């Protein structure tokens with residue numbers, strides 16, 4: 001990832017714990033924060049200082065390692081596992097990462113658990129970067145084919161939410177093909193859904209693309225359908241929090257509506273994911289727990305003003321805030337994975 005002109009990763013080890021970007025401050029301020037305990041990791045995930053399926057998993061993996069450094073008993077490990085897994089319900093990477101670390105240390109003597117857990121968490125991060133890079137390479141081949149259909153103009157990709165390097169260790173999932181295409185000289189332009197209510201598109205994806213120098217335009221969530229109808233979208237690429245055994249895609253609320261519009265307009269709809277986001281133990285999207293978040297995220301907006309940061313209300317009526325939806329597998333053109341582009345199940 002490129003942040004303020006330098007290559008870096010969105011999570012790394014420090015002497016006392018781990019360092020992450022506080023995504024609540026972006027794009028207004030680049031603020032790194034240090035997490036030094038499982039409790040701090042849990043707070044950071046629950047309150048969305050950090051977010052995005054693979055990144056939640058990586059943070060939780062280190063959270064479990066930090067807990068084991070404090071108390072490596074079975075009871076200590078079980079307590080930290082429960083604390084961390086209850087932070088957010090939808091992204092399956094959280095469970096995958098916690099199980100991976102727990103399984104790696106379960107049979108070890110207590111004295112060896114913490115060190116092994118940290119090594120395993122490091123490996124999860126290295127693997128995530130490699131998986132996303134591979135997703136990018138397969139996606140790049142796809143984008144080259146799409147561009148060849150209209151070589152005289154830039155390729156227009158629409159994306160929803162933030163499935164970029166802020167949501168992973170590096171590259172992102174949906175954004176990896178875009179970054180690789182841009183770096184390879186393919187002219188690519190991104191329509192960035194603002195992604196109400198938390199605006200991960202307008203705040204985070206646009207920030208990433210700007211840092212990487214990728215041409216992009218932020219659009220209201222409701223604009224995508226018209227742009228597709230006008231032939232201004234060549235493909236939709238989104239990330240996902242969980243793909244179930246039948247290929248249903250759970251992702252940020254609003255993804256389903258983009259998939260419907262794409263199907264109606266003959267626009268290919270791709271889902272980018274590493275194997276860590278595939279959940280073969282859950283049959284269909286209807287079985288995935290959908291996170292309900294605070295109505296405040298919908299009824300209030302926060303941003304910079306002339307006198308510092310300000311929060312304004314946008315309605316004084318009751319509000320509901322389901323955070324994810326399910327796109328049925330039948331609406332997915334293909335899954336861009338580290339192994340290649342897979343057709344719909």
Ligand code: MRU
Pocket residue numbers: 051052053054091160161162163164167168172173174200238239240241251252323
């Ligand atoms: O609630 P969030 O911001 O954690 O939701 C994130 C998304 O929906 C992302 O698109 C998804 O996790 C894929 S991240 C590579």
